[in-house]
Amino acid sequence: MESHVFNVLASDEGERIDKYLSAEGEEWSRTLIQQWVKEGNVKVNERPVKSNYKIQLGDTVSVFVPEPEPADIEPEKMDLDIYYEDADVLVVNKPRGMVVHPAPGHLSGTLVNGLMAHCKDLSGINGVMRPGIVHRIDKDTSGLLMVAKNDTAHESLVNQLVNRTVTRRYKAVVHGTIPHDDGTIDAPIGRDKKDRQSMTVTRENSKHAVTHFHVLERFDEFTFVECRLETGRTHQIRVHMKYIGYPLAGDPKYGPRKTVHFPGQVLHAGVLGFHHPKTEEYLEFEAQLPQDMELFLESIRKK
Numbered sequence: 188m189e190s191h192v193f194n195v196l197a198s199d200e201g202e203r204i205d206k207y208l209s210a211e212g213e214e215w216s217r218t219l220i221q222q223w224v225k226e227g228n229v230k231v232n233e234r235p236v237k238s239n240y241k242i243q244l245g246d247t248v249s250v251f252v253p254e255p256e257p258a259d260i261e262p263e264k265m266d267l268d269i270y271y272e273d274a275d276v277l278v279v280n281k282p283r284g285m286v287v288h289p290a291p292g293h294l295s296g297t298l299v300n301g302l303m304a305h306c307k308d309l310s311g312i313n314g315v316m317r318p319g320i321v322h323r324i325d326k327d328t329s330g331l332l333m334v335a336k337n338d339t340a341h342e343s344l345v346n347q348l349v350n351r352t353v354t355r356r357y358k359a360v361v362h363g364t365i366p367h368d369d370g371t372i373d374a375p376i377g378r379d380k381k382d383r384q385s386m387t388v389t390r391e392n393s394k395h396a397v398t399h400f401h402v403l404e405r406f407d408e409f410t411f412v413e414c415r416l417e418t419g420r421t422h423q424i425r426v427h428m429k430y431i432g433y434p435l436a437g438d439p440k441y442g443p444r445k446t447v448h449f450p451g452q453v454l455h456a457g458v459l460g461f462h463h464p465k466t467e468e469y470l471e472f473e474a475q476l477p478q479d480m481e482l483f484l485e486s487i488r489k490k
Contacts, residue, residue: 195246196391198380204229205238208250210383220250228253260289260316265301270472275340275464276333277306277319280474283329283450288317302334309334310341321345322419329477330357330456335464343464348419354460354471355416357424358403360453360483361433362442365402365410372398372427376420385440386422388430396420398427406487409436413457425452436483449483 193211205224209217221238223229228251231240242248268280281287281298288299302309302319309319319334321344333353335341347353377393379385397417404411410433414424425441428434434442437449447453460471476484 191250191252193248193250195242195244195248197244198391199242200244201241203238204231204236204240204242204248207242207383208248210378223250223253226253260294260303261300262304263295263300264304267298267301267305268474269305270331270474271470272306274308275336276344277302277336278331278333278459278470278472280331281324281329283327283477283479286326287323287332288320290316298332306336308336310336310338322348324456325422325452325454327451328357328454328456329474329480330454331459331472331474332456333459333461340464344461347461351417352462354458355419355456356458357414357416358455358457358476358480359412359414359424359428360436360480360487361410361412361428362408362436362446363410363433364405364407365400365412365433368402370400370431372396372400372431374427374430376423376426386420386426388426394418394420396423396427398424400428404484407490409487411484424454447483449479453480453483455480 199207205217205220208220208229209215220229224236224238227235229236230249231242231246269277270280271278279298286293286297289297299318299320311318319336321333321335321341324330324332333344335344374388374396375390375393376386376396377389377391379387395418399415399417401413402410403413416423425435425438429441435452435454436442436447438452442452455476457476458471458473460469462469
């Protein structure tokens with residue numbers, strides 16, 4: 188049984204424990220946490236509590252995560268957009284609107300379901316729910332992902348991510364007109380105290396994050412940019428662009444609401460480069476802008 192321990196900060200005081208833990212554990216739903224509470228797997232200061240317990244400054248919260256039951260994830264035939272594949276690695280272009288891997292209550296229609304139907308061999312390091320998945324992009328972000336087909340390849344690709352030798356370039360449309368052609372955002376990212384389902388630039392409980400951007404095209408109310416990730420934090424581009432005053436168009440979490448007609452943030456992971464896990468040859472792939480982004484750009488060019 189896996190255990191996790193959290194020390195309650197002043198900024199979290201007074202929050203329900205189920206809400207607090209659903210934010211601390213990125214893939215823990217409140218329903219799942221409430222089930223663990225009923226089973227006695229959540230304790231505060233070594234004592235069981237109820238789901239509506241309001242945490243206090245100085246509380247020590249212990250979570251004992253039961254061993255997961257093997258998930259019955261069904262392979263699903265999909266028309267996957269495969270850019271490269273060999274015995275070790277696969278590169279796929281994920282469409283906007285598709286979830287990368289299954290989660291409790293969401294076991295079908297994901298990229299992993301499609302990958303399982305496409306090939307038998309996927310790495311198992313990330314567990315039964317995320318076979319082959321080395322890194323993720325958000326549901327409403329389109330673009331390229333590398334997938335490991337064995338554990339040796341998985342370890343190599345993860346190490347490349349940690350060592351920042353993977354090339355990841357995204358194209359995005361942001362609100363506002365950026366006056367300078369190039370810039371670097373070096374600002375740590377952590378969980379937002381006011382909304383623990385969101386990330387923000389903060390000095391507390393944060394991780395180093397660096398994004399480089401280059402302006403591709405300017406419009407009256409928008410800017411088309413290319414962003415290069417030096418680090419890979421959750422929602423990094425979305426958070427960093429908001430931080431400098433140019434949030435992504437269509438972003439329901441970090442941007443102004445209902446200002447554009449687009450299914451999510453206007454963001455595409457267009458370039459992915461890495462060293463092959465076995466041959467060490469550098470490989471780089473580019474996925475052209477999806478049609479929805481092309482149409483969006485055409486619409487703002489006409490204004």
